[in-house]
Amino acid sequence: MNASLSGITQVSAGIILRSGKNDRDENKNSEYLLAQRPSGKVYAGYWEFPGGKVESGETYHDALTRELREELGISVTHAWPWLMREFVYPHARVRLKFFRVTAWRGDIVPLEHSGITWTRIGDSPAVSPVLPANGPILRALGLPPVYALTNAEENGIDAELARLEDALHNGLRLIQIRDKGLPPASRLRFAQAVMQKTRNYADAIVLVNDDEALARQIGAQGLHLSAARLMALDACHNLRASFSWLAASCHTDEELTRAAALDLDFALLSPVLPTPSHPGSTGMGWRPFARRVENAPLPVFALGGMTPARLDEACTHGAHGIAMLRGW
Numbered sequence: 001m002n003a004s005l006s007g008i009t010q011v012s013a014g015i016i017l018r019s020g021k022n023d024r025d026e027n028k029n030s031e032y033l034l035a036q037r038p039s040g041k042v043y044a045g046y047w048e049f050p051g052g053k054v055e056s057g058e059t060y061h062d063a064l065t066r067e068l069r070e071e072l073g074i075s076v077t078h079a080w081p082w083l084m085r086e087f088v089y090p091h092a093r094v095r096l097k098f099f100r101v102t103a104w105r106g107d108i109v110p111l112e113h114s115g116i117t118w119t120r121i122g123d124s125p126a127v128s129p130v131l132p133a134n135g136p137i138l139r140a141l142g143l144p145p146v147y148a149l150t151n152a153e154e155n156g157i158d159a160e161l162a163r164l165e166d167a168l169h170n171g172l173r174l175i176q177i178r179d180k181g182l183p184p185a186s187r188l189r190f191a192q193a194v195m196q197k198t199r200n201y202a203d204a205i206v207l208v209n210d211d212e213a214l215a216r217q218i219g220a221q222g223l224h225l226s227a228a229r230l231m232a233l234d235a236c237h238n239l240r241a242s243f244s245w246l247a248a249s250c251h252t253d254e255e256l257t258r259a260a261a262l263d264l265d266f267a268l269l270s271p272v273l274p275t276p277s278h279p280g281s282t283g284m285g286w287r288p289f290a291r292r293v294e295n296a297p298l299p300v301f302a303l304g305g306m307t308p309a310r311l312d313e314a315c316t317h318g319a320h321g322i323a324m325l326r327g328w
Helices: 060-072 132-141 157-169 184-198 212-218 227-232 253-261 286-293 308-316
Strands: 008-018 031-036 051-053 075-088 093-105 115-120 146-149 174-177 205-209 222-225 245-250 266-269 300-303 321-324
Touching (some): 008 060, 008 075, 008 132, 075 132, 157 184, 184 205, 184 212, 205 212, 205 245, 222 227
Parallel strands (some): 174 205, 205 222, 245 266, 300 321
Antiparallel strands (some): 008 031, 031 115, 075 093
């Protein structure tokens, strides 16, 4: 890989994560590291995710491991490929490939930075200024790794609410009210009950599938768009005025590109593996999934045949996390 392609500087950046103290927190790696750029460099004094330029002949992962060894004195042993973002600085146009680094050997020492600091995921950094390119990453990083899709149509409303209560108690924080086949009155009552159960969890995020009026009525934090609705949208300004989170279901490269162009907060890509929801389909498989999300600038959840045991496998192939209808 060339360090510069068509005037774009290729950069690898590592989001170094360490475990927090809350055993029931789904995102067990609950703190991230920022490092301060030293004097004499462009943007001296700014805080950033450590990393650097991809040299000729290197992959993004090669560059990540080399840079973190040179800058922090550690040997990376586990890094998940994550988002790809482009940013135009006054001095350069940069394409940043972010990795979530969850394991390493050695003690972190700021060999080429003025200092380092740890911040809990979801909290604003106590240091400033942070490099502008890293701002959107902080919001994406706060997304939980498991996205639960409700299935009251199959399980029954009471059983689904009981399942949700148990899952919330055990750390679930990202929920989609699906169940589009329920009668409208039943879906409303179910959705209201879901919101009632999540009120005890201040960090819970609830999105409603493809029903803007219902989402507003119950006070949901977000709206989840179907692929058809996604492709029919020209802009999201009106939706942004009502919802903190916007997501969409995607099945093709074109739909993922559209979700990114509309600056949605995250997307689902499915089906990855065989699933009862798509009988007769073998799913796209992990390699095509990884290819499709390799350059995605927004978090993408893998959907289709997922179980909690597949979370690491999904993240290894570039997913932010997993979405499940039955397995959560």
